[in-house]
Amino acid sequence: MTALADPPSQQFQVDANRTSSDSPRRKAVRHALSNYQAARDRTGATFTDWKSARAAAATIKHEAVNHLDQYLEEFEKKFTARGGKVFWANDSKQARDYILDLAEEKGVRSIVKSKAMTGEEIHLNEALLEKGYGVVESDLGEYIQQLKGEAPYHFVFPCMHLRRDEISDLFEKELGTAKTDSPEELTMIARRVLRRAYIEADMGISGGNFIVADTGMISITENEGNARLTVGLPKIHVALIGIEKVVPRLGDLALFLPMLATAGTGQHLTGYNSMYGGPRQPGEIDGPDEFHVVFLDNHRTRLLADPEQRDALHCIRCGACLNVCPIFKNIGGHTYGTTYQGPIGSVITPHFRGLEDWKHLSGASSLCGACTETCPVGIDIHHHLLHNRRNAAAQKPAAGEQFLWKAFTFLMKRPALYRLATKFAPLGSLLHPLIARTMVDPVRSWTDTREFPAAPLHSFRAQFKTHQRAQALASNLGGTQ
């Protein structure tokens, strides 16, 4: 980022103001997500006990994350024994450079990519395009976003904000196809482009949903079959995966695959769940000649070092917390300005990209807790937003705000002074209409859009005193009731 660009917090305010008043888009997103919610409730109900399933998933991820070194090395041993290559990338640059060097060394010209948020995280496409490689996103939603020149809107549903006619217009403009309102026809247009991309590509790049330690495999979950083609057809494959994606045993997927499908999309199982154990083995008829796994740290170890928020590494990127979040529903995905949107993004982005620049995301929450309630792996999401707020205030308190809270504390520690102050509330209420919604209104950010209640003449404590006196009087007069 250049020094002249708006800080992310300012950009967020500007974008949030715009998007939260875009009623048609908000309505469409809410509608799509209420359909998700209905499907998810139906599927979740088919688990014998969803609560126990969540607890089991949290326990498995806790075990995996707290022994990350052990499980990742176990994967590496098994995977490399079959001829796979593993590269450990500390940060974005190391990951990008490894992939760029590999592409150059192998004389790669075109690349096909299946959905990988890690790719977004390290700005891989930009780097590849800059070096002159052709890159095509093969997930339909990602492909649409690539054509549009926009980041994904939601890390599971990349183009959920677009209407069918907007996609049709986009295809018309970028691909010269005729307008259509049929989802099938739109899909076929993309399919024709993508089929060619698989065949022409010399390198495939994917992410990975799970790293299975005991068999040395990566598991990829998808609905379109595009990841299978991305892995299977080009000669070289690179899977770029965050180190936290590990599960100890293949058997754990018996829980995680249906759980990811249920929480992510409301499906019983996602369309395709494939396990990859390395390059094509002797006697096998398909698969890449070379299979590279790039393990991405990129400050995940900062979260690992924080016992309070370490559980954020349990995340299986199902997106459920976005889908239930009233903030997400009203401001949309792009407003966050992050790779990972929504509640989980607001928790982890400050760890990945700096607390000072990204603390505002933790502030922009009503702390309603819908995210934590829905999280299938039991991450204490909304309390971590509180923890980020606390850490931010401790690291660099905002001068004005700190003064405000010190003044607040001064008052609230002195009951007599507080009582005196509350005596002025009715007077304030009487005078407030004179300045309400003007520049000098101290609660203007409230009164701009909402009425502020007037303080009645007698506070509770005054009324209670009167009530007690009346009771005492009554009992003195002999009326015990």
Add this chain to the structure above:
Amino acid sequence: MRVTLFVPCFIDSLYPNVGMAMVHVLERLGHTVEFPENQTCCGQPPFNSGYWDEARAVASKQIAVFKDAEVILSGSGSCGAMFKVFYPELFHGQPLEAEAKAIAAKTWEFSEFLVNKLGVTDLGARFEGRATFHDGCHGLRELGTKLAPRELLKHVKGLELVEMGEAETCCGFGGTFAVKYPQISTAMAEVKCNSIQETQADYVISNDSSCLMQIGGWLDRNVGSIKCLHLAEVLASR
């Protein structure tokens, strides 16, 4: 039973009737109500803003004030959650940890106290009208209060309770969030209030006055005809 009321600062000044309604309900049940004069604020505003030292300074005062209470009753799920859930975290590893935990253990949200501590569901209340109930998030998700208020409202004569579509969706108040991000907060209020309007209710009832300040603030500006009531006010009416 001796019941010690914790009346949050904004209820004290802005919604005194809510506090008085709680007093009437409890006294009718034969309990002694006390209100320690020296209580102020639970400390949630600085706590939620990240200023935990300041929050602790305010909270320490309340811990001292309520130390000898038999039970502490809060008329706001949110402030109740501050006592019950967040005091133990705020004082974790601090000198007042044990005292904070003791306060948490004897704090009750109003409806939970009536239904689950006292075992009362019918208060002999009468209230004519069509109403919908809003679940305050702190009460719902921090304290797990969902059924108790509905159980109580079911026994109010004359009251027709209609569930709204977005009962568990946040109203967008969120304390300082409401003024730090007023546009987002207001958009959330709009969604909530549209859901309320769809029920064609005349009243919105909640066990949290802070949510009602937000909901009422939006309704009064944009609709005007739907009234907000705290659960205690409904239960106290005859």
